[in-house]
Amino acid sequence: xxxxxxxxxxxxxxxxxxxxxxxxxxxxxxxxxxxxxxxxxxxxxxxxxxxxxxxxxxxxxxxxxxxxxxxxxxxxxxxxxxxxxxxxxxxxxxxxxxxxxxxxxxxxxxxxxxxxxxxxxxxxxxxxxxxxxxxxxxxxxxxxxxxxxxxxxxxxxxxxxxxxxxxxxxxxx
Numbered sequence: 001x002x003x004x005x006x007x008x009x010x011x012x013x014x015x016x017x018x019x020x021x022x023x024x025x026x027x028x029x030x031x032x033x034x035x036x037x038x039x040x041x042x043x044x045x046x047x048x049x050x051x052x053x054x055x056x057x058x059x060x061x062x063x064x065x066x067x068x069x070x071x072x073x074x075x076x077x078x079x080x081x082x083x084x085x086x087x088x089x090x091x092x093x094x095x096x097x098x099x100x101x102x103x104x105x106x107x108x109x110x111x112x113x114x115x116x117x118x119x120x121x122x123x124x125x126x127x128x129x130x131x132x133x134x135x136x137x138x139x140x141x142x143x144x145x146x147x148x149x150x151x152x153x154x155x156x157x158x159x160x161x162x163x164x165x166x167x168x169x170x171x172x173x
Contacts (some may be wrong), residue, residue, distance in 0.1 A: 045149035048097075048130070050123045053106045053113070058121065060097060061149075067171035068095040069164070070143040072131055075103040075112050077139040079158050084118060086161040091120035094168045099123045101131045101139065146171040 045068065048060040060068070071087055073080035090096055098120055100109050106124050113122065125131055134143070137156075144153040144167050153167045 043151045045145050045151075046133075048123070053100075053109045053122045053124050056121075058097065058123070063095045063097070064149045065147050066095050067147055067168050068097065068145045068149075069168060070145070071096065071098040071140060072101055072125075072134065072136050072142070073098060073140045074101045075109070080140045083140055083158050084116065086159065086164055087120055088118050089161050090164050090168065093165075097121045097123065099125045099130050101125045101136070102128050144168060144171050 045060060045064065048058070050058050050060075052058055060070075069087075069090065073084070073087075075081075087096060087098060100122050102125070103109060103112070105126075109122055109124055113119065123130065134141070140157065140159075142153075142155040142159060142164070143151055144155075144164075146152045152171045155164075155167070159167075
């Protein structure tokens with residue numbers, strides 16, 4: 001066996017190990033997402049009247065008629081930070097309302113959003129009351145409602161822009 005054959009074998013082994021680990025991480029993360037997925041007692045869009053961090057008053061029922069993404073996140077959550085660009089992209093095309101849980105004052109959240117050029121709607125859930133009502137156990141957690149205000153998807157953990165866009169498209173059908 002020449003040294004080249006040995007190196008080729010080692011590279012194949014490393015690639016195989018990486019592929020196996022990637023599949024395992026994907027499977028485990030999906031299982032954990034399923035287990036930690038909140039089980040809302042009501043599948044209807046709840047009545048939420050809140051003031052957004054930009055001062056706008058929001059009546060969430062006024063957004064019925066089109067799909068809605070309700071996204072719970074936190075500034076201290078690394079996965080939420082990684083997913084934030086995806087939420088920003090979708091907010092340009094769909095109704096997106098986010099809830100920042102235990103992430104500081106309105107001013108701190110405004111600075112956080114401005115520093116990252118984000119402009120999606122944010123409700124500041126300073127004490128985590130909304131998160132408690134929705135039975136949120138992990139961040140980020142996303143609820144997608146159809147145009148009738150019924151939950152069609154619930155997602156815990158990171159979701160790609162494409163994955164979220166496909167779910168929103170499906171909710172629009």
